Amino acid sequence: MSSETREIMHDQHAHPVHGTRTYWIIGILLTVITAMEIAAYYIEDTLGDAATSVILTLSAAKFVLVAMFFMHLKYDNKIFTGIFLFPLALATLVISALVLLYHVLHPLR
């Protein structure tokens, strides 16, 4: 465990908690990635078809950072990760299926 990570006992069980420095770094990273997302929107003409992929990749990075460090999934019991990821995968499947159905296979117009 690094120097900025320490073990804290709270009401029920031991839980590794990062020092606040790590949280500030993640906060700065989230800000920078958001700025990059917005920049990608404004230079969409330059990026062309890659713009959507770039924006979605940056959003996925933010999602992962919040889930791993702010929600502590990186250090918590893997059962919690499973409980979160299974419905998340199901939701992603539903979204992808409807996009495929309505925009590729049977577009409304």
Add this chain to the structure above:
Amino acid sequence: MSSTTYEHAADPAHVDTTTGLDSRKMAFWTFIGSECLLFGSLIATYMAYKGDSLTGPYPHETVLPDGRVVEGILDIPLTSISTFVLLMSSLAMVLALAAVQRGARGRSVFWLLMTATLGAVFLGFQAYEFTHFYHNGLTLSSNLFGSTFFVLTGFHGAHVTAGVIYLTTLAILGMRGKLGPEKSMNVEIAGLYWHFVDVVWIVIFPLIYLIP
């Protein structure tokens, strides 16, 4: 029961469940899982009808069949600021949890109130946006974009509202000295809710605002 068993049960690290994990936390992660499906269905509906509105106002700049170009109604700079505010509220939330775990009462109350305030500011931005859209002819029933947009962002806003009330309640408990390190699980669970609301916006923001 032997004395060893008593000692084991009295150990603060002991959780008397089948998994050895805190039941409240397990239940809350399950709730978050169900919320993933709720927001998944709302986002799926928005995405299914994205770009299919037959009448305006349209979200982004649109070329009509007669060749006219109409401006989009979405205000990207404004929503970018509100997105930043919500992200910073997540940072404040995790700092509040760290303060509670350290037993720093003043700091924990400060960061909890900061989180709730930033959440309220986000709601203010949303209220302004909704009002602006209404005055520009976009309502729940004006077109497919209006229906799916207001339902999706409205549900998210309702979750933020519940979170602001939740966090304010915790801050009041903190002020009364009822939020010591032994109660940090209560703050951790509130934090899970708040960060989930944040990650939902992390998904919604690009899909609605940044990707035409």
